Amino acid sequence: xxxxxxxxxxxxxxxxxxxxxxxxxxxxxxxxxxxxxxxxxxxxxxxxxxxxxxxxxxxxxxxxxxxxxxxxxxxxxxxxxxxxxxxxxxxxxxxxxxxxxxxxxxxxxxxxxxxxxxxxxxxxxxxxxxxxxxxxxxxxxxxxxxxxxxxxxxxxxxxxxxxxxxxxxxxxxxxxxxxxxxxxxxxxxxxxxxxxxxxxxxxxxxxxxxxxxxxxxxxxxxxxxxxxxxxxxxxxxxxxxxxxxxxxxxxxxxxxxxxxxxxxxxxxxxxxxx
Amino acid sequence: xxxxxxxxxxxxxxxxxxxxxxxxxxxxxxxxxxxxxxxxxxxxxxxxxxxxxxxxxxxxxxxxxxxxxxxxxxxxxxxxxxxxxxxxxxxxxxxxxxxxxxxxxxxxxxxxxxxxxxxxxxxxxxxxxxxxxxxxxxxxxxxxxxxxxxxxxxxxxxxxxxxxxxxxxxxxxxxxxxxxxxxxxxxxxxxxxxxxxxxxxxxxxxxxxxxxxxxxxxxxxxxxxxxxxxxxxxxxxxxxxxxxxxxxxxxxxxxxxxxxxxxxxxxxxxxxxxxxxxxxxxxxxxxxxxxxxxxxxxxxxxxxxxxxxxxxxxxxxxxxxxxxxxxxxxxxxxxxxxxxxxxxxxxxxxxxxxxxxxxxxxxxxxxxxxxxxxxxxxxxxxxxxxxxxxxxxxxxxxxxxxxxxxxxxxxxxxxxxxxxxxxxxxxxxxxxxxxxxxxxxxxxxxxxxxxxxxxxxxxxxxxxxxxxxxxxxxx
Numbered sequence: 001x002x003x004x005x006x007x008x009x010x011x012x013x014x015x016x017x018x019x020x021x022x023x024x025x026x027x028x029x030x031x032x033x034x035x036x037x038x039x040x041x042x043x044x045x046x047x048x049x050x051x052x053x054x055x056x057x058x059x060x061x062x063x064x065x066x067x068x069x070x071x072x073x074x075x076x077x078x079x080x081x082x083x084x085x086x087x088x089x090x091x092x093x094x095x096x097x098x099x100x101x102x103x104x105x106x107x108x109x110x111x112x113x114x115x116x117x118x119x120x121x122x123x124x125x126x127x128x129x130x131x132x133x134x135x136x137x138x139x140x141x142x143x144x145x146x147x148x149x150x151x152x153x154x155x156x157x158x159x160x161x162x163x164x165x166x167x168x169x170x171x172x173x174x175x176x177x178x179x180x181x182x183x184x185x186x187x188x189x190x191x192x193x194x195x196x197x198x199x200x201x202x203x204x205x206x207x208x209x210x211x212x213x214x215x216x217x218x219x220x221x222x223x224x225x226x227x228x229x230x231x232x233x234x235x236x237x238x239x240x241x242x243x244x245x246x247x248x249x250x251x252x253x254x255x256x257x258x259x260x261x262x263x264x265x266x267x268x269x270x271x272x273x274x
Numbered sequence: 275x276x277x278x279x280x281x282x283x284x285x286x287x288x289x290x291x292x293x294x295x296x297x298x299x300x301x302x303x304x305x306x307x308x309x310x311x312x313x314x315x316x317x318x319x320x321x322x323x324x325x326x327x328x329x330x331x332x333x334x335x336x337x338x339x340x341x342x343x344x345x346x347x348x349x350x351x352x353x354x355x356x357x358x359x360x361x362x363x364x365x366x367x368x369x370x371x372x373x374x375x376x377x378x379x380x381x382x383x384x385x386x387x388x389x390x391x392x393x394x395x396x397x398x399x400x401x402x403x404x405x406x407x408x409x410x411x412x413x414x415x416x417x418x419x420x421x422x423x424x425x426x427x428x429x430x431x432x433x434x435x436x437x438x439x440x441x442x443x444x445x446x447x448x449x450x451x452x453x454x455x456x457x458x459x460x461x462x463x464x465x466x467x468x469x470x471x472x473x474x475x476x477x478x479x480x481x482x483x484x485x486x487x488x489x490x491x492x493x494x495x496x497x498x499x500x501x502x503x504x505x506x507x508x509x510x511x512x513x514x515x516x517x518x519x520x521x522x523x524x525x526x527x528x529x530x531x532x533x534x535x536x537x538x539x540x541x542x543x544x545x546x547x548x549x550x551x552x553x554x555x556x557x558x559x560x561x562x563x564x565x566x567x568x569x570x571x572x573x574x575x576x577x578x579x580x581x582x583x584x585x586x587x588x589x590x591x592x593x594x595x596x597x598x599x600x601x602x603x604x605x606x607x608x609x610x611x612x613x614x615x616x617x618x619x620x621x622x623x624x625x626x627x628x629x630x631x632x633x634x635x636x637x638x639x640x641x642x643x644x645x646x647x648x649x650x651x652x653x654x655x656x657x658x659x660x661x662x663x664x665x666x667x668x669x670x671x672x673x674x675x676x677x678x679x680x681x682x683x684x685x686x687x688x689x690x691x692x693x694x695x696x697x698x699x700x701x702x703x704x705x706x707x708x709x710x711x712x713x714x715x716x717x718x719x720x721x722x723x724x725x726x727x728x729x730x731x732x733x734x735x736x737x738x739x740x741x742x743x744x745x746x747x748x749x
Binding site: 026222224235257 | 450451452460488489494495496517518528529532533535539545549550552557633682
């Protein structure tokens with residue numbers, strides 16, 4: 001559980017995205033694209049889920065990328081090389097179903113770009129024609145550009161402020177692409193509003209659309225139901241039934257609200273830390 | 275003249291609800307002696323048949339009357355690895371005390387006159403713990419070459435590990451969470467089972483050469499086949515009944531509606547009652563409602579009320595149950611304690627819908643009144659909703675404590691393990707062996723939701739069958 005290496009991927013007006021490589025032989029051995037870990041920084045810590053961005057079997061390590069957004073991710077960002085996490089368990093959740101769809105579009109927004117990287121790689125290896133669309137608020141917040149480029153046949157970047165790539169949203173590019181060509185799959189990870197918009201764009205088409213949800217979790221092994229989401233009218237647990245679901249079946253409003261359940265507590269604990 | 279049962283001292287309700295300290299103080303020596311002396315020492319004791327692990331109750335109580343406390347401790351330990359835990363949480367009124375000759379025939383649970391066997395067990399267990407009474411191992415030389423993997427460190431797993439290691443088998447326990455104890459730690463609150471007691475009982479195992487690996491999820495990190503390939507000779511599955519059931523009513527996924535597992539895990543395992551010193555939050559409502567009638571419901575309600583008290587919110591916690599108090603599966607003592615602490619009981623009520631505020635949080639419930647109809651498959655009278663009896667109830671936080679289903683993380687990746695319609699693992703009830711050779715199972719993953727001591731009973735059956743299995747492997 002020792003941190004082997006650490007890198008700041010970017011920093012812009014108080015938002016920092018950090019990459020940690022953690023020694024975790026048991027997890028590295030089995031991790032597949034789309035899976036995640038649940039970790040605790042300290043014995044007093046929360047259990048937080050993070051996607052496995054890369055598993056290195058030789059170094060027996062896994063790579064995690066996260067935005068230092070909340071109390072726990074900030075605490076995690078303070079960890080130095082050589083420090084040990086209190087606990088880490090995984091790989092959890094179903095891996096992405098990797099097969100040859102022909103042409104696939106893979107969309108990552110913000111720190112969600114980290115989560116699509118292993119998936120894009122796996123789709124490319126499986127013989128797919130991969131189109132990546134990365135979206136960020138501004139140029140400084142863009143991550144893993146070269147990595148994603150290296151596993152994509154087509155590659156696009158959009159920024160909200162136009163500081164890099166196309167000005168606008170990932171969905172603008174998606175809409176264009178879907179007009180011009182046929183795709184077998186759209187896969188998207190990012191903030192809920194982005195995934196919701198992607199869902200809207202593909203809902204008029206017949207393209208299968210998969211999203212990886214970022215519901216709140218506690219045990220992350222199917223024990224508590226904190227991460228429950230309504231999918232096609234049924235209650236599912238993101239941790240054991242997901243984290244990926246058919247985008248058109250997800251009740252986005254419910255997920256948005258449930259993910260805000262601890263906003264007040266979060267503000268409180270963050271304030272105390274100042 | 276008949277002697278009155280000795281009551282165990284308890285912290286006053288008005289005091290104990292301000293924290294998570296232990297409620298029942300238990301017997302001191304004099305009280306234990308007095309209660310032990312009430313035992314009739316029946317020629318043919320009926321109580322033992324009521325104990326799922328078959329403790330020689332008559333004998334240990336007699337030893338207590340002789341002030342042979344170490345002897346009494348060893349008598350219990352012959353059958354039960356965790357007397358200080360079981361003495362605190364066993365539903366004795368359905369088990370040994372119900373079988374006590376002093377219980378009136380045909381009672382649903384023990385009569386008040388029945389010997390307080392659980393309090394005597396607790397006194398004895400705590401004596402053994404405080405005085406480090408050593409339990410001799412029964413190591414068999416030809417067992418020491420075997421290695422067994424135990425999956426899950428809850429009551430069943432720990433009990434099986436203890437039994438096997440005592441016989442000399444090398445035991446490794448794999449636990450999915452970051453801490454050991456399973457439901458004893460994530461489910462049962464510290465005011466019923468202080469963490470020091472739990473830690474002591476588990477440490478006495480690890481001292482005894484049982485190695486426990488936390489954060490290890492069998493089915494994810496390694497499969498059953500891979501465990502065998504790593505040199506384990508047999509495997510015990512004590513996975514627990516891991517997945518919460520929900521009501522299936524409208525609005526159940528609104529914010530601030532918790533499963534009891536989530537609520538209790540946050541509060542107990544993650545120490546959310548010490549937020550922000552501990553970082554896991556739990557929300558606290560002004561009108562907290564717990565749905566269910568079992569021990570879990572009582573635990574959740576009593577935690578909820580304490581959270582309100584600790585945070586300066588006027589206590590308002592209600593238990594809703596669709597039958598009446600007699601049918602509640604909870605321990606009578608917990609029901610009594612919950613009432614003393616000010617938890618409101620609304621019986622014969624069935625939740626119909628949760629109603630949201632503008633932020634998607636629960637604000638109200640719509641319920642229906644019920645009456646009792648014909649008995650159902652459980653033998654309890656079925657609640658029948660009364661038409662037109664709908665009403666609304668203020669509720670800004672709800673905890674659903676209506677039971678659990680099997681967690682299928684392991685069974686789903688192990689198709690050769692046969693499961694029943696509920697997802698529970700199918701076993702031979704005598705040996706607890708599953709449909710996979712050398713793989714045994716016990717606890718809630720086999721029997722559905724049961725008590726800690728029932729899980730231990732199954733684990734003991736499994737461990738003796740496992741020893742036979744190991745010894746037969748030689749030839």
